[in-house]
Amino acid sequence: MTIEYGMKDGMLLWVRNPFNGTVTYFNDVHRKPHVFGLLTNPQHPAALRPLAPHDLRDEMERVRHACVFCPGNEAMTMEEVMRVTYGEMYESTAMPSGFHGDDWAIRVVRNIIPRVPEECTGGRNESYVIIEDGRHFLPGATGLSDLMWSGVLPAQHYYHLLRIAAAVVRRSLDNPAVQSVLIRKHQGRESGASQPHIHLQAIGADRVFPDVERDMEVTARHPHIWHESVALMRECGLHIEEGDGIASQWSPFGKFGRHFEVIALEDCQPLPDIPDTRLRLFAQYTHRLLRALGTAPYDLEIHHGEGIPLHLHLHGRRYVYANIGGTLNAPADVAENVVAPTRDIVRLLALQTAEEEQRWQG
Ligand SMILES: [Zn+2]
Ligand SMILES: [Zn+2]
Known part of the structure; x- marks a missing residue:
């Protein structure tokens, strides 16, 4: 047999492409919510016409209320494994408006869908989401598509983000079944991001990524x-x-x-x-x-x-x-x-x- 693959209970867990060596893992995709369209659908009437400031405020509030990565909705994510507060990264005079020093700025939670099935990593979910910032929208956003993005974060914030990513990698590698941990990010819907709120992913796998x-x-x-x-x-x-x-x-x-x-x-x-x-x-x-x-x-x-x-x-x-x-x-x-x-x-x-x-x- 040339094609390598893993099965469990008659279901395909992973398969290696015999031509280029890449491995595809199979997951129960129905468990994964795709809310991009719901939150920032460019066809949504709210995205088409300029909104009066108070309407925009209401719309933004609605989006933040529905977003699982927004502060206040912590109970909607899987368990939290790490956090960094604004106070640990920002001078008290430079605190983003609406946030306090003890509010989380970076938050790590387990991914609701392990990107690599638990069965491959010693029965533990080794996929993590690193929420890059508490802010969903850019400061001064004038529309629902003015989302926060990584490059606009202050330099020291970005450094803390990679520091946390390194800590997540260390944590995942403590699992003896994990051989390597990939840090990955999608920006924008066209690249496959399912959540508009800025985040990175860390994925621990039972092999070194091809x-x-x-x-x-x-x-x-x-x-x-x-x-x-x-x-x-x-x-x-x-x-x-x-x-x-x-x-x-x-x-x-x-x-x-x-x-x-x-x-x-x-x-x-x-x-x-x-x-x-x-x-x-x-x-x-x-x-x-x-x-x-x-x-x-x-x-x-x-x-x-x-x-x-x-x-x-x-x-x-x-x-x-x-x-x-x-x-x-x-x-x-x-x-x-x-x-x-x-x-x-x-x-x-x-x-x-x-x-x-x-x-x-x-
Ligand atoms: Zn959000
Ligand atoms: Zn490389």
Whole structure:
């Protein structure tokens, strides 16, 4: 038998694609609520016409009331496993309006649907949701589609987010049945997000994720592959920014054409073992890229492990098939419809972020 798969009670649990090695897990999708349309349906009358301020307030209140990730609805999620409060991240003078120091700002709960069935991970649900912020809408939102997004969070908030993600990875790896933990994110409905409230996912699995396994195999065979890749992208003008041993670049080595990477070249440990100062720098480079990409839909995946540099893959999800067949777009329009993260924009953001960092540390 060439095709590998796992069964339980006559049901398929997972199957490996014999052609590209990826594994698909099967879940009871009916348990998963898809509320995107309900909350931010662009066809919803509320989304079509500009709302009078008090109507907008009512509509926003209705959405927050229905959103399982919004503060006040904690009982609607699975058990909470971690939280960070605003007081732990923000100066008392910089507290987001309507929030207090002891309100949670980042909250980790188990995913209602384990992305990998419990049967594969020692009978425990090892899928987590990391709610990135208590705010559902942007401050000053003028419509229901003005949602909070990761790049708009302050730099130190984003660092805390990755720190919590690392803690979740450590926690999941404590389960002896878990071999690797993936950090993943979808921004925007087009990328598959089922909840509009900003969140990351952590997924513990009973094997090293095939993409990470491939990273490891290739790195073991060609230890200089990452430096080589960064050098080549630099030479081709596809790098975005570089410093501190970290490179952001557009790279053709993604699943789809509009693929960006942030690579911490010398940080070759699993995410929980990355020293804090290095994680903070990785967070800053990532945060600047996210800010430059704006609100366009993307998916993001953080890869880490012994022997491979900490890195993330980000795929712009608009026009994903634009370069199928190996026809690459010229660098000038690399980011078209993902909002151009030109080096100038990123440099500007770098200055802003440095300022934020200084304020935060000073
Ligand atoms: Zn919400
Ligand atoms: Zn990778």
